[in-house]
Structures are given as structure tokens and as C-alpha cells.
Amino acid sequence: MTTTNxxxxxxxxxxxxxxxxxxRLDAYLKSVIPGLEGTPSIxxxxxxxxxxxxxxAYGGRAMVLRRPPPGATGAGAHDMLREAAVMAALRPHYPYVPAILARCEDADVIGTPFYVMERLEGxxxxxxxxxGLGLDADGVRRLCTTFLDRLVDLHAIDTSEPRIAAFGxxxxxxxxxxxxxxxxxxxxATAGVDPYADVVEWLRARQPANDSRLCVIHNDYRFDNVVLDPADPLRIVGVLDWEMATIGDPLMDLGGALAYWVEADDDPAFKALRRQPTHEAGMLTRREAIAYYGARTGMDVSDFAFYEVFGLFRLMVILQQIYRRYALGQTTNEQFAxxxxxxxxxxxxxRRLIAPGGGAR
Incomplete structure (x- = not known):
């Protein structure tokens, strides 16, 4: 099958x-990447x-630059140089990672540290x-299982390699x-925000006692962070956005992915959050995705409640951090309002999931 441009x-x-x-950017890139000529389009x-x-883009050669936003705060947040280091370490073991072309620590070039990677067109x-993808329900299901398979592949990487072990x-x-x-x-926190202390206390009480499973985790694995082959959309050619990747519990990675997994019959408020096509006919449900992952890895996924609720809570925090930047006037991007x-x-x-009989599972 083929796709259109x-x-x-x-x-x-x-x-x-x-x-x-x-x-400044042009001068820097030409000093570190051989063969660049002309004036770049940005x-x-x-x-x-x-x-x-x-x-x-320099003529026919395209690359991608990643940088933190203005006003970014928080220890460990928006660390582009760490992201580039993680990608460089993983690429020999996981071919879906784009190649790193340059890393710049000098904030004088564009105002922040940044890195440049190859562009994966897809x-x-x-x-x-x-x-135009032309996928029926069976094709959508195959795409969904392929998406989960690439997560399983990531979790199977040997973490004893020193450069990989170093980022956990x-x-x-x-x-x-x-x-x-x-x-x-x-x-x-911003004015009027509910502290959701009951959710925090539930998570503290329910966190797993045995915290010894360790593997490479992406920590933001979503459909809009994978690149599909334009000629065959059932084939994933790239995985993007490695900022939060580390060594950790694989079920935390799966729980984080499922926080974005909105189904066709979810409540209207949650459906308004949908940013990926997990509602399409053929997509696995959250419960089916958990079972599929368990079958592929051999892990016990029978008690997934903590991971499901923590994934949602973490997404809450991410959105609240972004909203705080908007509320403080550090960004004027109206999509954050x-x-x-x-x-x-x-x-x-x-709250509904942790309530007695509320359905956390």
C-alpha cells in the first residue's frame, strides 16, 4: 500500500x-556538520x-532541531543534551532512533542548548x-499490535551496556x-487548582513493594511519537521524543502510554483529550493492550491499577506544568489556555478509578 505526500x-x-x-544557527551548523551550503530555511x-x-533545510538536505521552550523550569525537565545522549546510546541497539548530527551546549547560539538530528520523513x-492510509479494521489492529511490539522490543534491550546503564x-x-x-x-500549582490529595495518598499506599524490574523505557510512548513508513504504514521507521527515557519499570512505561489511550465509548470529558486515533475500529482497548503486552513479555499484568492511575496522574502534572507557564505569561500559545x-x-x-467499585484495574 502507498500513502500520499x-x-x-x-x-x-x-x-x-x-x-x-x-x-548564528547557520554559522554553528556549518562549523560542525560537513557539506552544508547556502542559507537554511527554518x-x-x-x-x-x-x-x-x-x-x-539546506536545499535538499533536511534535519530537525530540538530545543526547550522559553521559561522552561524544573529539575531534569526539557534537558535536550541528555535526550541527545540517550538517543546516541540507544541507536546501535534500537534502529528506530534518529541519528544525532550535532549537540550544542552554548546557549548564546539560539538562547538555549539544543541538538540536531536526522529527519525521518513519514x-x-x-x-x-x-x-488515505487505506486501513480497514484488521489493518488498524495490525498497526496497533506493531506499535506495542516496538515497545516490547525497547524493553528487551540489554541494560548492562555501560552507555545505556548510565542513564538510569x-x-x-x-x-x-x-x-x-x-x-x-x-x-x-496555580490559583484554584484542586490538590487531589486523595489521589496522591492512594498512589503512595498502592505503589508496588517489589520495585526491581528494570529495562530501557521511553516514558512518552504514543502514536504521535512514532513515524510510519509512507510506503507501508504498518511499518514503524522511527520513534521520537526521548527526553524522559531512562532505566525503569516496564509497566510504568505501559501505564504512561495508556494514559493517552482514549476509547470510542469513554466519557465525553476524557474523549475531549484524545490526541491519537485509539478510538478507531480495530484498535485494541486498554484492557486488550495490557493483556497483549503481558502475553508478549510473559509479565504478570493482572494487577495494573497502580500503573494505570499513576499514568493518568503523571499526565495531569505535565499538563499542569504547561498551564502554569501559560498562566505566568511565559508562553502566549493559546492552545495551552x-x-x-x-x-x-x-x-x-x-478519583473514579480509585473509588470503591470504581473500576481501577
Whole structure:
């Protein structure tokens, strides 16, 4: 099967607040990447809500630049140089990682540290499945299982290789994550936000006692972070956005992925959060995805409640951090204006799941 060029993920004009110094960038890139000639064109991918991603093109040669947003705060957040280091370490073991072309620590070039990687041209799925993909329900199911298979492949990487082992901290991952994200939640508070103390206390009480399973985890594995082959959309050619990758519990990775997994019969408020086509006929349900992952890996997934609720809570924190930047005037991007409503939606979903008989599973 083939796709049309209209489904290739394309960059657009720069937002005014996200412009960078083209002259300084051009001089730097030509000093570190051989063979660049002429004046670069610079455009922006508008799909993300956290870090900024640009398309840099010198004639027929295209590359992608990643940088943090203005006003970015939080220990460990928006660390582009770490992301580049993780990608470089993983690429020999996981061929879906784009090649790193340059890493720049000097904030004087464009105002922040950044890195540049090869561009993987392909289809990136957003809210709805493009009709031009030509996938029936069986094809959608195969795409869904392929998506989960690539996560299984990632979790099977040998973590004893020194460069890979270096970006994790060993046992105790779940406890560190719970402490870290609850701390971020407290720091991201804005006027009138519900503290959801009951959700936090439930997570603290239910965190797994045995926290020893360790593997490479992506930590933001979603359909809009994978690139599909334009000639065969059932084949994944790239996985993007490695900022939060680390060594940790694989079920935390699966729980994080399922936080974005909106189904066709979910409640209207949660459906308003949908940013990927998991509602399409043929897609596995959340329960089916958990069972499929368990069957592929041999892991016991019978008690998934903590991982499901934590995934939703972590997404709450991410959206609240972004909303706080908007509320403080650190970004004027109007797509963030309603993120406080999304935070409430996720918080109430957590409450329904942890309530007696509420369905956490």
C-alpha cells in the first residue's frame, strides 16, 4: 500500500515567540556538520506541547532541531543534551532512533542548548486516522499490535551496556518517580487548582513493594511519537521524543502510554483529550493492550491499577506544568489556555478509578 505526500508530517511557519537567530544557527551548523551550503530555511512543527521542534533545510538536505521552550523550569525537565545522549546510546541497539548530527551546549547560539538530528520523513498519526492510509479494521489492529511490539522490543534491550546503564539510577525507580511527580505537582500549582490529595495518598499506599524490574523505557510512548513508513504504514521507521527515557519499570512505561489511550465509548470529558486515533475500529482497548503486552513479555499484568492511575496522574502534572507557564505569561500559545480543564478531567478520572467499585484495574 502507498500513502500520499499530504500525509507526511510537515512543518509550518514559525510562531513569533519561538523564532531563533538564523544567522548564528547557520554559522554553528556549518562549523560542525560537513557539506552544508547556502542559507537554511527554518520552519516549525506545531504538534508538540512541551519542547520546540524545527525543520532546518539546506536545499535538499533536511534535519530537525530540538530545543526547550522559553521559561522552561524544573529539575531534569526539557534537558535536550541528555535526550541527545540517550538517543546516541540507544541507536546501535534500537534502529528506530534518529541519528544525532550535532549537540550544542552554548546557549548564546539560539538562547538555549539544543541538538540536531536526522529527519525521518513519514506519517505521524494525530487525532484521527488519515483516510488515505487505506486501513480497514484488521489493518488498524495490525498497526496497533506493531506499535506495542516496538515497545516490547525497547524493553528487551540489554541494560548492562555501560552507555545505556548510565542513564538510569537502578532499583527504586517507582518510588523515585512517585516522589518526583508529586513534588512537581505541588510546585506547578496555580490559583484554584484542586490538590487531589486523595489521589496522591492512594498512589503512595498502592505503589508496588517489589520495585526491581528494570529495562530501557521511553516514558512518552504514543502514536504521535512514532513515524510510519509512507510506503507501508504498518511499518514503524522511527520513534521520537526521548527526553524522559531512562532505566525503569516496564509497566510504568505501559501505564504512561495508556494514559493517552482514549476509547470510542469513554466519557465525553476524557474523549475531549484524545490526541491519537485509539478510538478507531480495530484498535485494541486498554484492557486488550495490557493483556497483549503481558502475553508478549510473559509479565504478570493482572494487577495494573497502580500503573494505570499513576499514568493518568503523571499526565495531569505535565499538563499542569504547561498551564502554569501559560498562566505566568511565559508562553502566549493559546492552545495551552484550556489545559486547566484537561487537568481537572484527568484528576476526576483518577478519583473514579480509585473509588470503591470504581473500576481501577
Amino acid at each position: 499530504t500525509m507526511i508530517d510537515e512543518a509550518r511557519e514559525l510562531r513569533d515567540e519561538d523564532r531563533l537567530d538564523a544567522g 520552519r516549525q512543527f506545531h504538534g508538540g506541547a512541551s519542547n520546540l521542534t524545527y525543520l532546518i 506519517v505521524i498519526l494525530r487525532s484521527d486516522m488519515p483516510p 539510577k537502578g532499583a527504586g525507580y517507582v518510588a523515585r518517580q512517585l516522589a518526583g511527580w508529586t513534588g512537581r505537582w505541588d510546585r506547578a 484550556g489545559f486547566d480543564g484537561f487537568v481537572r478531567c484527568l484528576g476526576e478520572r483518577c
